[in-house]
Amino acid sequence: MAENTPAPEPAPAGVQIGADQWVEQADERRQRRTGVGGRIARLWELLPPAGKLAFLTPAIIVPFLPFMNEANLFNYGVFILIYALLALGLNVVVGFAGLLDLGYVAFFGFGAYIYSFLSGTHHEKGHIYTHHWSAQYSILLAVVICALLGLFLGSSSRRLLGDYLAIVTLFFGQAFVIFTNTTDPYGLTNGANGLANVDPLNFRAFGHTLTINSVKGYYWFLLGSVVVVLIVLWCIAESRTGRAWKASREDPLAAEMMGMPVNRLKIMAFSLGAAIAGLAGSVFAAAQTGSFPQNFSTQVLILIYAVVILGGTGSLTGMIVGAIAIIVSNQALDSTSPPNNARVIFYVALVLGVVLTLRPSWRRIAVALAGTAVFGLAVHSIVDAVWSRGTSGEVTSGGFLTGVIRHFVLLPTNPGRLAVYGYLLMIVLIIVLVQLKGWWRVVAYVPALYLTAFVWENLLIQNPAVTRYVLFGALLIAVMTIRPQGLFGTAKVEIV
Amino acid sequence: MNAALSQQLRNLAGLGLGLVAFMFYAVYFSPTEGWVFFFQLTVNGIILGSVYALIALGYSMVYGILKLLNFAHGDVYMIGSFIGFGVLTLLGGPLSPAIPVALLVLCMFVVAMLGSGFLGLAIERFAYRPLRDAPRIAPLISALGVAFFLENSALLLFGSQYRNYDGFDLITYNGIHIGGASGVFIQYLGVIVIVGAVLLMLALLGLVRWTRLGKAMRAVSFDREGAAMMGIDPDRVIAATFFIGSALAGAAGVMFGLLFSQIYYLIGFLAGLKGFTAAVVGGIGSIPGAMLGGLLVGLIESWAKGYLNGNVSDLVVFGILIGVMLVRPSGLLGTPALQKV
Numbered sequence: 001m002a003e004n005t006p007a008p009e010p011a012p013a014g015v016q017i018g019a020d021q022w023v024e025q026a027d028e029r030r031q032r033r034t035g036v037g038g039r040i041a042r043l044w045e046l047l048p049p050a051g052k053l054a055f056l057t058p059a060i061i062v063p064f065l066p067f068m069n070e071a072n073l074f075n076y077g078v079f080i081l082i083y084a085l086l087a088l089g090l091n092v093v094v095g096f097a098g099l100l101d102l103g104y105v106a107f108f109g110f111g112a113y114i115y116s117f118l119s120g121t122h123h124e125k126g127h128i129y130t131h132h133w134s135a136q137y138s139i140l141l142a143v144v145i146c147a148l149l150g151l152f153l154g155s156s157s158r159r160l161l162g163d164y165l166a167i168v169t170l171f172f173g174q175a176f177v178i179f180t181n182t183t184d185p186y187g188l189t190n191g192a193n194g195l196a197n198v199d200p201l202n203f204r205a206f207g208h209t210l211t212i213n214s215v216k217g218y219y220w221f222l223l224g225s226v227v228v229v230l231i232v233l234w235c236i237a238e239s240r241t242g243r244a245w246k247a248s249r250e251d252p253l254a255a256e257m258m259g260m261p262v263n264r265l266k267i268m269a270f271s272l273g274a275a276i277a278g279l280a281g282s283v284f285a286a287a288q289t290g291s292f293p294q295n296f297s298t299q300v301l302i303l304i305y306a307v308v309i310l311g312g313t314g315s316l317t318g319m320i321v322g323a324i325a326i327i328v329s330n331q332a333l334d335s336t337s338p339p340n341n342a343r344v345i346f347y348v349a350l351v352l353g354v355v356l357t358l359r360p361s362w363r364r365i366a367v368a369l370a371g372t373a374v375f376g377l378a379v380h381s382i383v384d385a386v387w388s389r390g391t392s393g394e395v396t397s398g399g400f401l402t403g404v405i406r407h408f409v410l411l412p413t414n415p416g417r418l419a420v421y422g423y424l425l426m427i428v429l430i431i432v433l434v435q436l437k438g439w440w441r442v443v444a445y446v447p448a449l450y451l452t453a454f455v456w457e458n459l460l461i462q463n464p465a466v467t468r469y470v471l472f473g474a475l476l477i478a479v480m481t482i483r484p485q486g487l488f489g490t491a492k493v494e495i496v
Numbered sequence: 497m498n499a500a501l502s503q504q505l506r507n508l509a510g511l512g513l514g515l516v517a518f519m520f521y522a523v524y525f526s527p528t529e530g531w532v533f534f535f536q537l538t539v540n541g542i543i544l545g546s547v548y549a550l551i552a553l554g555y556s557m558v559y560g561i562l563k564l565l566n567f568a569h570g571d572v573y574m575i576g577s578f579i580g581f582g583v584l585t586l587l588g589g590p591l592s593p594a595i596p597v598a599l600l601v602l603c604m605f606v607v608a609m610l611g612s613g614f615l616g617l618a619i620e621r622f623a624y625r626p627l628r629d630a631p632r633i634a635p636l637i638s639a640l641g642v643a644f645f646l647e648n649s650a651l652l653l654f655g656s657q658y659r660n661y662d663g664f665d666l667i668t669y670n671g672i673h674i675g676g677a678s679g680v681f682i683q684y685l686g687v688i689v690i691v692g693a694v695l696l697m698l699a700l701l702g703l704v705r706w707t708r709l710g711k712a713m714r715a716v717s718f719d720r721e722g723a724a725m726m727g728i729d730p731d732r733v734i735a736a737t738f739f740i741g742s743a744l745a746g747a748a749g750v751m752f753g754l755l756f757s758q759i760y761y762l763i764g765f766l767a768g769l770k771g772f773t774a775a776v777v778g779g780i781g782s783i784p785g786a787m788l789g790g791l792l793v794g795l796i797e798s799w800a801k802g803y804l805n806g807n808v809s810d811l812v813v814f815g816i817l818i819g820v821m822l823v824r825p826s827g828l829l830g831t832p833a834l835q836k837v
Contacts (some may be wrong), residue, residue, distance in 0.1 A: 043731065077780060094633070098631070098633060100633050100636050100637075102640075135634075150803060156818075156821075156822060161558070163559075163564075163565045163636070164630070164821055164825060165778075166565065166636060167565065167772065167776065167817075167821070168818055171769070171771070171817060171818055172811075172818075173815045175811060175814055175815075178807075178810060178811055179811075182808075183809050183822060219569060224685050298644075298765070302640065302644050305637065305640065309637060422654050423649075423652065424653075431618065431622065434622070458651065460652070463651075463652055466648050466652050467648075467652065469644060469647075469648040470644075470645055470648040470652065471651055472641075472644065473641045473642065473643070473644035473645030473646075473647075473648060474638060474641065474645055475624050475641070476638065476641025477622070477638050477639055477641040477642060477645065478645070480623075480627060480630075480634050480637055480638040480641070481622070481623070481626040481638065484627075484630060484634050
């Protein structure tokens with residue numbers, strides 16, 4: 001199971017080795033992973049795929065079911081599963097076949113709108129649509145239509161290589177947004193108001209009806225779908241087709257020469273990804289009993305990409321882990337959730353970032369963190385003595401951290417401009433920090449961390465919903481430049 | 497080469513025929529409107545088109561040299577227009593400028609171009625240079641991240657409200673009438689925009705054709721490794737390209753602000769898409785192509801707004817883009833890519 005193996009040590013920069021040598025060193029690399037992490041990684045590799053699945057599934061369920069009320073289960077559990085489905089689909093296109101699909105969110109939207117249209121009641125623009133189709137038929141039709149649309153869009157990749165395909169798909173996604181936002185004369189999409197009054201999942205067959213109308217029901221249904229899609233994708237990834245996808249991703253020309261129908265493979269990947277998005281979309285529409293244009297905006301696209309990139313393109317485990325990480329932080333930083341959760345997540349992420357970037361040397365990590373604490377207290381007491389307005393502000397919904405923040409972070413009464421300048425200065429400091437090496441970098445961490453805390457308390461926590469997108473944008477850049485294989489992907493070895 | 501040239505000539509001839517046919521239709525057969533309406537739309541389209549052409553140039557230059565779609569370009573343009581606005585408010589605002597208006601406008605352009613130029617440099621250094629040898633998809637995702645980062649940073653820093661340039665207060669609402677008081681009307685602002693865009697494009701063409709840097713840029717875009725062996729530092733040339741392209745986007749941002757008065761954090765997205773459309777329609781990588789493409793996109797958008805309606809004009813532009821990419825992926829003035837085996 002190639003995608004699930006943790007990333008091998010990347011070859012040292014600049015040194016490239018031959019394929020045989022790389023294969024020869026596989027055991028050595030495996031032995032090099034020491035400590036608890038290495039032992040777990042080796043045990044994980046020994047597990048058969050079914051065992052991995054058996055471990056993963058409870059890992060998704062356990063944190064969410066017992067401790068959550070309805071609203072939280074919807075916001076965290078259901079959303080994580082929806083994004084896991086979406087990421088699995090996008091992974092087929094981006095990870096397996098190596099195509100950049102920037103219109104992916106449109107398929108999600110098509111799935112939702114088709115389901116809403118077929119199973120629901122709408123009075124729009126004087127037209128009445130009351131198709132109360134059974135869920136199994138409308139989901140099936142949504143998936144098939146999305147697959148056909150994917151086929152249609154993917155067939156443009158016959159002529160358009162690489163970047164051009166990204167653009168055609170980007171415009172496809174944009175056209176979808178404009179189409180749904182514009183009120184058409186037949187009221188098919190009902191413009192910006194979207195389609196409400198959508199049926200929950202009603203499976204009617206042989207005179208029996210099975211209706212899912214609790215959040216818990218959707219959670220289980222989605223969990224089942226994710227597991228089924230995982231199994232199907234794992235089988236495909238290990239099949240002839242899956243290997244052909246990877247081959248044509250690595251080198252389309254060589255794959256073509258080996259007799260693989262590269263164009264057909266690309267279109268297949270596109271179509272499969274679109275079908276999975278259609279499935280996610282139709283279940284999503286049923287779960288929130290409606291579909292609205294803002295559910296399918298560029299933000300959602302970036303979110304899906306963040307999941308795929310963080311998890312590691314090409315890895316199935318990565319998609320699940322990525323979805324959990326990204327969606328938990330996305331929902332915790334939502335404007336409706338308590339700001340203190342966002343604060344805790346932010347500081348944890350900050351410390352994690354310090355640890356990860358200074359990793360092998362614990363001394364440096366300790367120096368950077370302790371230095372920040374001392375520096376902060378010093379700056380705070382100096383400013384307190386010189387300019388008392390600088391520390392007399394209120395802590396925004398502090399929670400249990402209020403005391404620490406009040407004596408550590410500068411809180412001017414009216415931050416306004418100061419916070420904005422702080423933000424710009426923070427970006428400059430981070431740029432400087434990346435340039436520095438060795439102990440100088442550790443020294444630069446101190447003011448940078450303190451400034452980050454200042455900006456967070458004075459500017460970012462006011463707008464957590466915007467902040468999260470800034471962070472996801474930065475995450476995409478950081479993952480791409482520091483660890484392009486993401487958390488669970490396989491590092492590429494340059495073969496000479 | 498000859499085949500490519502005749503292909504370009506045929507493309508241009510086809511385009512010319514199409515435009516003439518549309519003009520005849522619009523002037524003589526369009527149900528309600530006459531020639532004044534048509535030429536007014538055309539003038540507006542040319543003004544809009546020169547803004548798009550400036551954006552398209554940045555896209556096209558970067559693509560020509562790095563083969564990278566810089567999705568963040570539209571957001572550099574947005575930041576440029578905010579920098580111009582900052583200069584405007586620092587110097588007293590549109591109603592009571594502290595220095596003569598001509599100087600103020602010049603200041604806005606210069607500062608915005610420098611600011612966005614340096615922003616472009618920083619983006620190149622951090623988001624693209626580490627990925628120079630990565631697979632093609634990596635810098636694209638990084639570019640997506642930069643675009644998203646800039647857009648939301650602007651939302652954090654400047655808020656979601658519109659900022660008002662008040663270009664009309666600054667440079668009076670007057671203009672030139674052609675063909676009497678009921679004829680075609682061109683604002684002075686429009687004239688400034690067109691003249692400014694043409695000057696910048698001529699400067700760029702001169703730079704690419706006659707200076708050492710321009711020569712180095714052409715060399716690097718033709719063959720980076722070969723250029724490096726000849727003693728050219730590709731990193732410096734690429735950085736310079738980013739600086740110039742982003743500076744042009746900054747100028748376009750100020751022009752947009754002057755023309756339409758209102759700027760906010762989302763203007764970069766659509767403008768970037770249209771600038772990109774322009775670059776592709778003209779033939780990505782080709783500088784005259786980007787200019788022609790920008791003009792065309794501006795004209796088509798303006799006509800679509802006039803003859804159809806405002807909502808569908810974007811769809812028409814994107815539809816044309818997709819059509820061009822399917823039928824003639826190398827654009828009007830591009831050279832078809834040959835794949836060496």
